[in-house]
Amino acid sequence: MGSNGFLYKVWHLYYDGFRRMTVGRTLWAVILIKLFIIFAILKVLFFPDVIKQRAVKGHEADYVQQQMELHAHQ
Amino acid sequence: MINFLLDALPATVDWSRAQFALTAIYHWLFVPLTLGLAVIMGIVETCYYRTRKAFWKDAARFWQRLFGINFAMGVATGIILEFEFGTNWSNYSWFVGDIFGAPLAIEGIVAFFMESTFVAVMFFGWKKVSPGFHLASTWLTGLGATISAWWILVANAWMQYPVGQTFNPDTMRFEMTSFWDVALSPFAVDKFLHTVTSAWVIGAVFTVAVSCWYLWKKREQKLALASIKIASVVGIVASLLAALTGDNSAYMVSRVQPMKLAAMEALYNGGTDQSLTAVAWVNPMKQPDYQQQAQPPMRIGLPNMLSILATHDPHGYVPGINDIIKGYPKVDGTREPSTRDKMAMGRRAIAALKEYRTLSAGAAAAKSQKTGNVVANTASVHRICQLKEELRATMSYYGYGFVKDPSQIVPYVPVNFWCFRIMVGMGCLFILFFLAMGYLSFRTPKLPQQTWLHKVALALLPLAYIASECGWVVAELGRQPWTIQDMLPTWAAISDVQSSSVVLTFFIFLVLFTTMLAVEISILCKQIKRGPEHSDENKAEGTNA
Numbered sequence: 072m073g074s075n076g077f078l079y080k081v082w083h084l085y086y087d088g089f090r091r092m093t094v095g096r097t098l099w100a101v102i103l104i105k106l107f108i109i110f111a112i113l114k115v116l117f118f119p120d121v122i123k124q125r126a127v128k129g130h131e132a133d134y135v136q137q138q139m140e141l142h143a144h145q
Numbered sequence: 146m147i148n149f150l151l152d153a154l155p156a157t158v159d160w161s162r163a164q165f166a167l168t169a170i171y172h173w174l175f176v177p178l179t180l181g182l183a184v185i186m187g188i189v190e191t192c193y194y195r196t197r198k199a200f201w202k203d204a205a206r207f208w209q210r211l212f213g214i215n216f217a218m219g220v221a222t223g224i225i226l227e228f229e230f231g232t233n234w235s236n237y238s239w240f241v242g243d244i245f246g247a248p249l250a251i252e253g254i255v256a257f258f259m260e261s262t263f264v265a266v267m268f269f270g271w272k273k274v275s276p277g278f279h280l281a282s283t284w285l286t287g288l289g290a291t292i293s294a295w296w297i298l299v300a301n302a303w304m305q306y307p308v309g310q311t312f313n314p315d316t317m318r319f320e321m322t323s324f325w326d327v328a329l330s331p332f333a334v335d336k337f338l339h340t341v342t343s344a345w346v347i348g349a350v351f352t353v354a355v356s357c358w359y360l361w362k363k364r365e366q367k368l369a370l371a372s373i374k375i376a377s378v379v380g381i382v383a384s385l386l387a388a389l390t391g392d393n394s395a396y397m398v399s400r401v402q403p404m405k406l407a408a409m410e411a412l413y414n415g416g417t418d419q420s421l422t423a424v425a426w427v428n429p430m431k432q433p434d435y436q437q438q439a440q441p442p443m444r445i446g447l448p449n450m451l452s453i454l455a456t457h458d459p460h461g462y463v464p465g466i467n468d469i470i471k472g473y474p475k476v477d478g479t480r481e482p483s484t485r486d487k488m489a490m491g492r493r494a495i496a497a498l499k500e501y502r503t504l505s506a507g508a509a510a511a512k513s514q515k516t517g518n519v520v521a522n523t524a525s526v527h528r529i530c531q532l533k534e535e536l537r538a539t540m541s542y543y544g545y546g547f548v549k550d551p552s553q554i555v556p557y558v559p560v561n562f563w564c565f566r567i568m569v570g571m572g573c574l575f576i577l578f579f580l581a582m583g584y585l586s587f588r589t590p591k592l593p594q595q596t597w598l599h600k601v602a603l604a605l606l607p608l609a610y611i612a613s614e615c616g617w618v619v620a621e622l623g624r625q626p627w628t629i630q631d632m633l634p635t636w637a638a639i640s641d642v643q644s645s646s647v648v649l650t651f652f653i654f655l656v657l658f659t660t661m662l663a664v665e666i667s668i669l670c671k672q673i674k675r676g677p678e679h680s681d682e683n684k685a686e687g688t689n690a
Contacts, residue, residue, distance in 0.1 A: 080273070088269025094210065094672060095268070098217035101664060108657065109221050109228075117650045118228040121235035121640040132317035135239045136502060142547050142637040143495045 156644035158636050161233040164651045166621070168225045170614055171658040175219025175665075177613055180294060180341055181348015181383075182212040183287025187280075188375050194280045199682035202271075204368050207677035208352070209267060209283070211669060216264065218665035223297075225654065233647060237628050237638035244310050244321045245300055248328070252296035260289030294344075295337050302333035304629050305620070306401045312540045314501050314533070319632075332397055336620075339390035342383045343613055346575055349380030350602075350609040353582055355673055357602035360593050365676055370593070373586045380579035388572055392454065398623075399455035399463065402630060404554060405623030406455060407466045408561040411441045415465035415473070420446030421454060424566070429559045435466045466558075470551045484551040487631075491546025494539035501532040544632040553634070556625040564615035564622070571612035578605060 092099070126134035186208040193201035227249065230238045238245075266274060266282035274282070303309075309326030310319040321327060353376045356369035399406045407415070411427045413435040425444035427433060433441060449459040456463065456476075464473045464481070472483035482490070508525050548554060582602070585592040592598070624630060628638040 084269050084273050085265060087273075088265065091269075094214070094668065097668065098214060101661070102217050102220050105221055105657075105661065109224065113225075113650070113653065114228055117646065117653070118232040120231045121642065122231075122239055125641075131239060132315070133502075135236050135317050136499070138236050138641055139240075139547075139637050140495070140499065141641075143492070 157642060157647060158639055160644050160647040160651060161229075161639050162635060164233065164647055164654065165226065165229055167651060168222070168229065168654055168658070169617065169621070171654075171662070172219070172222040172226065173614060173617055174610065174662065175215055175222060176294070177344035177347040177610075178215045178351055179212065179219060179290050180287070180344035181346065182208060182215065182351065183290055183348070184345055184379055185348050185352050185372070185376060186212055187284045187287055188379070189372070190280050190283050192371075192375075194276050197276075199680050199685075200367065200371075203677045203680055203683050204371065205283075206271070207368070208372070210672055211355070213264075213268060214665060214668050214672060218661055218668075222658070222661075233640055233642065234628070234638050235640040237633060239318060240633055240638070241307075241310075241319050241629055243318050244303060244307075244327060247321065247324070248296040248299040248303075252293050256289050256293035256296060258289075260286055260293065263289060291341060294341055295333075298337045298340055299328055299330070299333045301620075302330055302336045303327055304627075305336075305624060306330060306332040306397075307629050307632060312536065312543075314498055314536055315505060317498075317502070332401065335390055335393050335397055339387060339394050340616075342386040342390060343572075343616060345379055345383035346387055346572075347609055347613055349376040349383060349579065350575065350606055352376035353380065353579075354602045354606040357599035358673065359676075361596055361599040361603075363593075366593055368677055370586055373582055373592070377579050377583035377586055380575065381583060384572060384576040384579055388576070391569070391572065395454050396457065402624065403464050404466065404469050405556065405561070405619075407464065407469060408556040408558045408623055409565040409619060410451060411435075411558050411562045412451070412463065412465040413438055413440060413467055415463045415468045417452065417460050417462050418449055419451040419455070419461075419463040420448045421450030422446055422562075425562075427559050427562045429563055431559070432555070433558055435555070435558070466555055470554070484545070484548070484554055487542045487545040488548050488551075490539045490542035491544060491548065493546075494536060494543040495546040497532045497535040497539065498543075501529060501536065504529050504532070541631065544627060544629070544634055544637070547634050547637045548626075553626055556623050561619055561623050564618040568612045568615040568619065571608055571615075575605075575609070578602075 089095075122131050122134065186205055189201060189208055190205035192198075193205050230245075263282040263285040266279065267286050270279050270282065307319075308330050309321055309323040311322050312318075313320050327333075352372050356372045356376070359365040359369040395406065398409075406412070410422050411425060411433065412419070412422075413433070422441075423445045425441035427441045451463055452461040453459050455461060462474065462476070469481070470484045472486065473481050475481050504525050508522065508529065511522060511525075545554075578601075581598075582592075585595065585598070626634040626636070628635055
């Protein structure tokens with residue numbers, strides 16, 4: 072009973088808080104749009120994990136070594 | 146193919162650097178106000194808790210509203226930087242990820258979780274939790290943000306002063322040997338204190354600026370005066386602490402990044418009894434000819450002050466750019482090798498690493514297939530042991546193996562020189578400003594009439610941000626060309642990606658972040674113009690002048 076009361080209070084805090092938001096609604100809209108652009112568009116289309124893409128799995132160290140050797144002054 | 150790659154390389158390196166700088170600068174527009182306003186709103190709400198006067202509750206809610214706007218706008222601006230590590234700086238990510246990733250992971254799991262939990266109680270819990278719990282939540286929100294800052298700054302401090310790691314040639318990575326050496330590095334401690342106290346300055350300047358706007362418009366006078374008093378005290382304390390920790394920062398930089406100090410000071414040729422450059426004509430448009438010039442023209446120096454700053458000894462030796470390149474005597478009697486000597490050791494490290502990895506792979510293949518004769522395998526194992534010793538002796542100069550000319554290790558002096566002076570000059574100005582505002586707000590009734598001072602306060606707000614950004618420019622540009630000091634230059638750290646893709650994402654970020662900044666400023670200005678909500682209790686108290 073006690074934990075249900077506590078859980079209800081937590082849920083009610085968030086539910087009532089979100090319901091009563093004024094400027095917060097605008098801020099949340101901005102946050103959600105921003106997160107969508109960052110994670111669903113930018114990350115997917117423009118920010119691949121290069122090593123995961125190009126290195127053979129288990130041989131990432133070899134790939135990095137080769138890449139770095141290209142820039143080494145010999 | 147190699148020539149094509151090397152020709153295309155500068156564009157990719159420079160655009161990758163520019164993109165990281167752009168996104169980091171934008172991120173740092175939001176973070177200091179979060180850290181700084183957290184202190185202000187905590188103090189204001191503490192006043193409410195102690196007095197239970199509705200005026201203080203309304204004031205706290207007002208500053209928390211502005212905090213929330215800035216917090217929301219700043220959300221996820223930092224995550225972009227982590228994307229860039231994986232895409233533009235993949236060699237760096239692999240090479241040092243074992244150390245670098247740990248503080249970033251802790252930041253996300255612990256600090257952000259703490260922040261996001263208590264910020265909800267702060268905004269939603271006014272009528273649902275006790276005043277004491279609400280006050281605690283407000284302070285814990287700020288503490289969560291500050292703990293976040295700790296871990297990020299631990300990561301950055303490690304880039305400046307790498308400790309607590311050893312290189313594993315088998316995995317081609319640096320691996321953490323001591324978490325506490327990394328987390329409690331003296332460089333990290335000082336960087337944290339200096340960064341956070343400078344953020345408190347931003348919070349204080351913002352509070353004074355907004356309050357002065359209200360005084361100028363003859364609105365919310367009681368809120369404005371009360372907030373100016375609080376912000377002035379916070380500002381004085383923060384400015385003085387920022388100056389103290391800044392002094393210690395310079396001392397630490399002189400120990401572990403002498404080239405950065407030399408660039409900040411445009412110190413071409415060092416020595417003992419070095420004076421601190423107050424001002425000099427360092428052409429902002431090009432790298433000075435430090436090899437030919439004795440010092441920058443029109444230099445005004447403060448006698449012995451650089452030696453005191455760098456060594457805590459008025460006669461202490463401070464190396465200049467040319468000394469670092471040629472090698473110089475150290476305090477302990479040993480000699481710092483010349484850049485060319487370091488380059489030679491770096492090339493030995495690169496060669497040893499290559500041979501080690503080739504032999505190790507061969508030995509592992511022979512072992513698994515049980516091929517090869519015993520003599521050849523024994524010789525191979527013996528050679529591998531020799532190469533391990535060679536790597537132990539030379540790995541600390543590995544990064545120099547990528548340097549073709551000593552001039553490459555000299556950061557761009559003009560930007561370091563002028564940004565350092567802007568930061569320090571503004572810092573000194575803020576001490577005076579907060580002293581003046583504190584005196585006028587506590588001791589005289591004249592502040593509401595000093596319209597000229599209200600305008601000065603407003604003008605100082607963008608200057609405070611410029612000073613704050615200048616500090617980071619010095620920290621990061623002074624570290625160039627190293628991504629990790631002495632270990633990995635930028636051109637060896639980047640990914641093999643087309644510069645066109647980096648250019649494209651650079652301009653996407655420019656548009657996205659500028660739009661976000663414009664939105665934030667618009668929402669902030671709207672809320673400031675709207676002013677605080679006056680609760681019924683506040684009106685009944687008749688305390689909202």
